[in-house]
Amino acid sequence: MQDFFFLINGSNESPGRQHSPVPRKKMTKQLTGKKDDTPLHSAARAGNLGAVMEILTGTREEDLKELLEKQNQPGETALYVAAEYGYVDVVREMMKYYALADAGIKARNGFDAFHVAAKQGDIEILRVLMEARPELSMTVDLSNTTAVHTAATQGHIEIVNFLLDAGSSLATIAKSNGKTALHSAARNGHVEVVQALLTMEPGISTRIDQKGQTALHMAVKGQNIEVVEELVVAEPSSIVRLLLRHSRTDVKAVKRTTETALDSAEKTHPEIAVILQDHGVQNAKTIQPLEINPARELKQTVSDVKHEVHHQLEHTRxxxxxxxxxxxxxxxxxxxxxxxxxxxxxxxxxxxxxxxxxxxxxxxxxxxxxxxxxxxxxxxxxxxxxxxxxxxxxxxxxxxxxxxxxxxxxxxxxxxxxxxxxxxxxxxxxxxxxxxxxxxxxxxxxxxxxxxxxxxxxxxxxxxxxxxxxxxxxxxxxxxxxxxxxxxxxxxxxxxxxxxxxxxxxxxxxxxxxxxxxxxxxxxxxxxx
Structure with a gap:
């Protein structure tokens, strides 16, 4: 055990055994140990790849799993520490031994190694973790926050794009309070993140949290005009409501193709069609009744029967x-x-x-x-x-x-x-x-x-x-x-x-x-x- 500490500290070593620590990417943390740190924690915190490799290879197989799962007082595993400090080579070596469940162990702050790397915007650590265990991108913290949500809150656009490419559905997962990654990015004024999320999942622009707030509400709170403009474009229903409230808006206008706004909305935006109906907008048939066309009536009847059969089949299933x-x-x-x-x-x-x-x-x-x-x-x-x-x-x-x-x-x-x-x-x-x-x-x-x-x-x-x-x-x-x-x-x-x-x-x-x-x-x- 003393040899492990000598390796960690890089002192009292023979020239043949000494390993220089891996260069640290960020100097935002102190290299002081924490209570209940194991030698593997200390080696990971120091970025000493040689010490890490010797500890992992020198530990008996029946004791290795317990060592990898060991948490210090803040609940951090050795993998968490290495990811937090940004030691790419150390993380890559350790992931050879970590199973999915062990790699996803959360610290007391609710973050695992994947989440803490996403929070800090460390794209290289995330790539290493994803190569070894792609399932880590689906892990959530205690409030059901995904790594995409964490990165979006911090404004790390590179991390957000990387994770969205791995699985676009991550953007649709909401926290326990109903807020999506788009809510948090909009609230914090991260325009590029908002654009990326809307490009990948346009439908999340209408999602509401437990207070009934959409991302547009959050953007207004954040007072970022660019974010508001992006969300207004992505959420046309908000514009529709504004137009319908205007007294001069003609709700009975029929265009040359004999369609009102309601007819057009029913084809492309059913949710907008509901809004139009609530405000008394009618379809063209009601405003300008057409002459009875047997062929059209037959086609409509067949369409209705087909729809009813489909509904009946789905109900039966x-x-x-x-x-x-x-x-x-x-x-x-x-x-x-x-x-x-x-x-x-x-x-x-x-x-x-x-x-x-x-x-x-x-x-x-x-x-x-x-x-x-x-x-x-x-x-x-x-x-x-x-x-x-x-x-x-x-x-x-x-x-x-x-x-x-x-x-x-x-x-x-x-x-x-x-x-x-x-x-x-x-x-x-x-x-x-x-x-x-x-x-x-x-x-x-x-x-x-x-x-x-x-x-x-x-x-x-x-x-x-x-x-x-x-x-x-x-x-x-x-x-x-x-x-x-x-x-x-x-x-x-x-x-x-x-x-x-x-x-x-x-x-x-x-x-x-x-x-x-x-x-x-x-x-x-x-x-x-």
Whole structure:
């Protein structure tokens, strides 16, 4: 590490290892270090290319990424420092190691290396960065300011032209407050920048910020006559409004081609046509009705039909796109619901198996467990209530419920279903098995209740049997109703699909409606399987 500092300072070096610092382009910064600077920061700040190369090549690969991402207290990376000081060769060497994400790390002032070079008007640094990572031109700071916007604010016309050539759409990106690069250039009176932006993107002259101000408003605030003239030329609607306010302006004038100002505006400037209509300007047909021309009427009708068909097609495309998005979200919810049902079934199956297994060995009356006191006709370990009919019913039904639950657990933990259709089929079978297991456990419980209640309190067992049977029958009946209803609706929807696919003369609206109905039927809020 000491060797790195010797290289940075250029002292205590042997003649063979000494590297002279790269000439600095600007002397606007002090070469003092900042808190949390790494040796790479210091080498970059000094413009010592040799030290930078030795640090980069001498660092282990697993530690290099951490070194490149390291920020000092102001949040500056070593690349940021080199770009800020204008060391072209140092930046070029460092960009061999920087990935896009690391090169775009922002300091606390919101700028990355690309932005700070644009702010300072350093075209050579920008060229090096663009050659290595062209995507850096699209980065923005904390207020959504692009590098073009930063350069336009400072009046760096060379930077603005360079970045616009790389991507003209950069000029249309606005800050968080709605101001574009044209707003800032106009406000600061940078005529050449305004001309460049309007040449590349004429449409931004009408963009407004959050206060409703166009670039013309900002130019007036800046009091630069040349900028105002450029924007008036680029924004003809402002002149139109001024003319319409003049009392002597003839809004009914018809030129030789039988067109009023509204007819001309509708062909070239629809936004100006809206302004004219708002001020009562009429088209030539209204002012001077023409004789009915069948050919012209037919042409107009065809044009109207073509426009309507295009509008209908576009509307259908947008609707289909929205429907597909809704279907995707509903299918995801549908899959999550199936997965939850599968998990719940597994838990319930384990629970029933555990209860059924334990119930066999905890019957009332306990077992014959004293070898010297075995009653006649019984054996050691036999349940005392085994000769009774309720116990036999309990034993048979409880055992069947146990084995069904264990079978469900084995299937759930062994079979993996990927498609939703396969999951539904598997859940349909497993659910019916769980219904049977629940019914068998209920019967086993009710049968054993007659043993527990005894002959004197037999009415208790009868009452419990009546209540339990009512609840279970109602539950199973309701579930059967939902299953049958869902099957019928699914069958009807399949028939609708077949008929709609077979019909080639259906309209666009019917097609979209059918898809919507299919989605609503397949992905309901609740259904039984």
């Amino acid at each position: 947008q609707t289909r796109k929205r429907v597909k998005g809704i279907a995707s979200r509903l299918n995801k919810m549908h899959a999550e619901g199936l997965n939850n049902a599968i998990n719940s079934t597994t838990v319930v199956a384990v629970l029933i198996a555990s209860v059924a297994f334990a119930a066999i060995y905890t019957v009332p009356g306990e077992y014959v467990d004293v070898p010297n006191e075995i009653p006649p006709g019984q054996s050691l370990g036999e349940a005392n209530v085994s000769p009774k009919a309720p116990f036999i019913i309990f034993f048979v039904f409880d055992s069947i419920a146990l084995f069904i639950s264990l079978a469900v657990v084995v299937v759930q933990t062994s079979v993996v279903a990927i498609e939703s259709k396969a999951k539904k089929q598997m859940m349909t079978v497993i659910n019916k098995l769980m219904w049977i297991a629940c019914a068998l456990v209920s019967v086993a419980f009710l049968a054993l209740s007659f043993v527990v209640a005894g002959e004197r309190e037999k009415w208790l067992a009868i009452g419990v049997t009546f209540i339990g049977a009512t609840i279970m029958v109602t539950t199973f009946g309701t579930m059967c109703y939902w299953v049958i209803k869902h099957r019928i609706e699914a069958s009807n929807m399949k028939n609708i699909r077949r008929s709609s696919l077979g019909s080639r003369s259906r309209s666009f609206s019917f097609s979209v409606l059918s898809e919507t109905e299919i989605i609503n039927s397949d992905c309901k809020k609740m259904y039984a399987i």
